[in-house]
Amino acid sequence: MTLSISSLSISILSISSGAIWLPQSVNMFWLRLIYCGEELKLAYNTPIPTQGKHTKPFWQGTQEGKLMLPRCQDCNRVHWYPRFICPSCHSTNLEWIQGSGEGTIHTFAVQHLAFGAWAEEAPYVTAYIDLKEGDRMLTVLRGVDPNKPEDIKVGARVVVEFDQASEDMHIPYWRMVEE
Amino acid sequence: MPGQLYKAAAIVGAAEANEIGFLQEPATALQLHIEAIKNLSDQTGIPISKIEGVFSTGWSSELCEHLGIQPKYIDTTAVGGCSFEMHVHHAMAAIHSGIIDIALISHGENGFSARKIGGGGSGNYGRGAGIASPAHEMTMAYGLGGASSNYAHAMVRHMHRYGTTTEDFAHIAKVSRDWAMLNPRAAMYSKEKHPFGGPITVEQVEESRLIAWPLTILHCCMVADHGGAVFVVSPKVAAGLKTKPVWIAGAGESMGHANMLEMDDFTATSASVSAQAAYNMAGMGPDDMEMALIYDSFTITAAITAEMLGLAALGEGHTLWKDGHAAPGGKFPINTNGGGLSFNHSGMYGMPLLIEGYRQLSGTAEDGVNGDPGKQTSARTCVINGTGGTLSTTSTLVLIADD
Numbered sequence A: 001m002t003l004s005i006s007s008l009s010i011s012i013l014s015i016s017s018g019a020i021w022l023p024q025s026v027n028m029f030w031l032r033l034i035y036c037g038e039e040l041k042l043a044y045n046t047p048i049p050t051q052g053k054h055t056k057p058f059w060q061g062t063q064e065g066k067l068m069l070p071r072c073q074d075c076n077r078v079h080w081y082p083r084f085i086c087p088s089c090h091s092t093n094l095e096w097i098q099g100s101g102e103g104t105i106h107t108f109a110v111q112h113l114a115f116g117a118w119a120e121e122a123p124y125v126t127a128y129i130d131l132k133e134g135d136r137m138l139t140v141l142r143g144v145d146p147n148k149p150e151d152i153k154v155g156a157r158v159v160v161e162f163d164q165a166s167e168d169m170h171i172p173y174w175r176m177v178e179e
Numbered sequence B: 001m002p003g004q005l006y007k008a009a010a011i012v013g014a015a016e017a018n019e020i021g022f023l024q025e026p027a028t029a030l031q032l033h034i035e036a037i038k039n040l041s042d043q044t045g046i047p048i049s050k051i052e053g054v055f056s057t058g059w060s061s062e063l064c065e066h067l068g069i070q071p072k073y074i075d076t077t078a079v080g081g082c083s084f085e086m087h088v089h090h091a092m093a094a095i096h097s098g099i100i101d102i103a104l105i106s107h108g109e110n111g112f113s114a115r116k117i118g119g120g121g122s123g124n125y126g127r128g129a130g131i132a133s134p135a136h137e138m139t140m141a142y143g144l145g146g147a148s149s150n151y152a153h154a155m156v157r158h159m160h161r162y163g164t165t166t167e168d169f170a171h172i173a174k175v176s177r178d179w180a181m182l183n184p185r186a187a188m189y190s191k192e193k194h195p196f197g198g199p200i201t202v203e204q205v206e207e208s209r210l211i212a213w214p215l216t217i218l219h220c221c222m223v224a225d226h227g228g229a230v231f232v233v234s235p236k237v238a239a240g241l242k243t244k245p246v247w248i249a250g251a252g253e254s255m256g257h258a259n260m261l262e263m264d265d266f267t268a269t270s271a272s273v274s275a276q277a278a279y280n281m282a283g284m285g286p287d288d289m290e291m292a293l294i295y296d297s298f299t300i301t302a303a304i305t306a307e308m309l310g311l312a313a314l315g316e317g318h319t320l321w322k323d324g325h326a327a328p329g330g331k332f333p334i335n336t337n338g339g340g341l342s343f344n345h346s347g348m349y350g351m352p353l354l355i356e357g358y359r360q361l362s363g364t365a366e367d368g369v370n371g372d373p374g375k376q377t378s379a380r381t382c383v384i385n386g387t388g389g390t391l392s393t394t395s396t397l398v399l400i401a402d403d
């Protein structure tokens, strides 16, 4: 029985302490779970980023279910992606703050032609998210029907959630919430 | 007697990254760049925001995005270790001609650290940080692939903001095909030439295969093979040639971002800035243009760019095609070769723009090989705009015919 982690991440990972981890390759991570005599196999098959040198606080945050964002201590602006220098005022006094995990859809598209592991997921919805704290993130949008793009609204509210992709990597995804 | 560039420019500061050498704590090449730039700014008192030209071995657009600046001159000459001296030479010419006053030449290369953390070590020139860049790190998980997967987001935002429809943009594909059917060298010239060639309707564009909603395949340029070259020479050389000159009246360049994640307004590109520079140099404006050649990677690219070039009001770029002005016989021809949509697009379409611009303004657009009767326009002026990356970088030219 193979299930996508997106549908099962919360329920399964909450009891994953008894799981046996069997990492098979850098890009593929299998969680084998013996539960009530039934074997479940969870896969995170799509690409997993390599942690950068100055982005560790972000990835550490995702492990704890927090969306950490870089903010400039001089102009107080949040920027995304993480920089070595503030792109607004060019200060290097940067800090990490915990974001609210809330945002809105800036724009989106439905990917019908996809490559690699994502080809099996198509069609899926990609979106740019305006963060409540400012600036923007890319995501694969959840809680939407890719076959009904006319029902997805620019400006709709979204919240962040995290998928465990490997032993030390949790990937943020955004989900549209009902108004 | 010294040449024109003699003392045209001076080096006024020089700085390095915070730590250099065999670093205990490995550094990325991007970090080495940024630290050196910050230290140079501190040393000279020149704010980073005042930098007008950026010269590096393939890093320039990434550096500008990281710094949040939009320069007027972008050079990425990357031919090995001597590139930086060439950057000085190119910066001298740009300063001498009055395009810029402040040029940044930047270097960052983690030849040692790369052994531990990978990335821009030796021999990486010309590629920027690539997969080691933080922009890549924060976007690579989310299933974007080819250009279409990115550009579709711009069309959705344009539709949201201006109430445009996929049908509005479909007219651009249809009109471009009409032009291609006058160009025997166009890939989509005819059914005989390509199974998908020959005439198309707006309905067919709408109903063709979905690539990235709302883009169907006929909203997207092809990926084919192309080779091309042009000579740019002095007036003295031009006077002695058998070919007709087409004069470069204006040129400008700009950029908004490197990665679409950093695109501020998804319905606007830096072409508004590069076009203004080109128009200023030419002493002309959009009303003086008699035709246009616009990089049409996607129909949305052509529509937005027409707006940025001042050829149509914001939100109304598509009307140039929809109302028939851009079509063969129309009052404002656009993409007379058939464009990237129906002529040819190999990945970087800037060269075909130059070639068709030359042909139209030198009166050679209808030679039977590169054009059938009806392709040559009467235009004497032409605005050309290339777009690079994901609606990232732009360059605009104003060409005028010889008297």
Ligand SMILES: [Zn+2]
Pocket (backbone or CB within 6 Å): A072, A073, A074, A075, A076, A077, A086, A087, A088, A089, A090, A091
């Ligand atoms: Zn700041």
